[in-house]
Amino acid sequence: MKAIKKINNNVAICEDDNKKELIAFGKGIGFPAMPYQITDLSSISMTFYRMDKSYYKLLEEIPEEVFEVAAMIVKKAQITLNCNLNPNLLPGLADHINFALTRLKKFKKMKMLFSYDVEQLYPTETSLGRYAVKLIQKKLLVKLPESEITNIAMHFVNAEEENINQPSKFDVESLIEVITKEIEQRFEVSIDRKGFNYNRFIMHLRYYLKRLEEKRQFVDDNGVLFEAMKEENPLIYECAIGVSSIIEEKLHAQTTQDETLYLMIHISRIIKNNTIT
Template sequence: MKVVKKINNNVAVCQDANGNELVAFGIGIGFPKMPYELNDLSKISMTFYQLNAHYYQLLSEIPQAIFDISAEIVKLAQIKLSKNLNPNMVFSLADHLQFAITRMKKFKDMKLIFSYDIQQLYPRETELGQSAIELVQKKLFITLPDSEITTIAMHFVNAQEEIEVNENEPNVDELIDLCSALIEDSFQTQLNKNDFHYNRFVMHLRYYIKRIQQEEQFIDSNEPLFETMKENSPKAYECSIAIAELIQQTLKVKSTDDELLYLMIHINRIIKNNQ
């Protein structure tokens, strides 16, 4: 295998024997001078083909330690779960862990609720969520709240279902396009659909719609933070309301204030980076 471009010390862009590009994870593979031939393939722990461009930026934005934790917990999941996982699970989980850690540092009073329903419905996935926060504690010395067990468990639930159930995907894609158009109209801008932050927003929308379909919306009692963001970001609030109303018309379910809060956070992020 030819290693052609360093992403970090443990991640690199490579070419296989057929000349196909891939991203490989392995201790120290990004350290030698590029390009070089890697003959000891036992050093490779994971490979990813045909990655979307926004994942490359994710690799550069998220600390290597968080990717290592994400990779470790996904490998454990592949052993414990009998179903196949979405191959991008390492990236979506790392993105979530980074967001959870940042949110906890910036909004220490933000409270989330551990879901005993999720624990009962998805015991193996809940166990994986518990393992994930224990790894974060052990390796990063950061204690995430128990509520993260629930949200991480749902990542594993969704990672299985995304491969097996695609019946509603065209409708979801259409709904996401309509939500994006609402943002463009609200802020009189044109979103870059190839942008990393836009793709992160789309990922959030997919989980948001899935939670509504499964009647598992966030109800986290974050009213003070919600009111603060509503006051400080009125355009993002109005836009989140418009998106929630569109989704309500389509799915016949009203969004909670906590779901609106997460929408505002993501809308602010993509607008800031779009400008």
């Protein structure tokens, strides 16, 4: 196996003997000058194939300890869930954990609720969410709120590929394009459709539309964070409401405040980091 690019001290982008690209974990594999041949394969603890290259930049930005805990959680999910998992589960989960840690520091008194609806619908994934929260506390010395069990559980639900690949009753791609144009018109920008933040937004939209179609929405209480973002970014809020209206008109289903909040977060990232003016 050849290491071709460092992500951090213990993670590197590699090539196996069949020239297939993968993400490899191993103590110190990111130290040597790249590229180099990894001769001792026993030093590799975990490997992940088929990850979208648009996520590589994110992997470099996430703190090393957060990324490694996320990898341990994903490894547990691979063993526990009897299905194919989306290869982008790892960067998505690492990004979420990093955001949750940041949010906890900024909104220490914010109360969010554990969703019993999700526990009833997805008991195995909820158990994995509990494992993840306990592991984060053990490894990162941070006690996340119980609501993160629900949030992390939904990452596993979303990553189970047979669920998202089932045919939809409407044209998802066309709806996503309409939503993208709505954002572009409001902010007078041209969105880079190959950028990471846009692709993360699209993935979020696909899963949300699927949950809406299957009437599997859940409601938590992110009111404090919602009001803070609304006050801080009124134009982002108005755009999220506009996107919600498009979705509601198409699917005849109401967008929850929590989902509007996540739309605001994604739209803000796109506008700040991922546009071509």
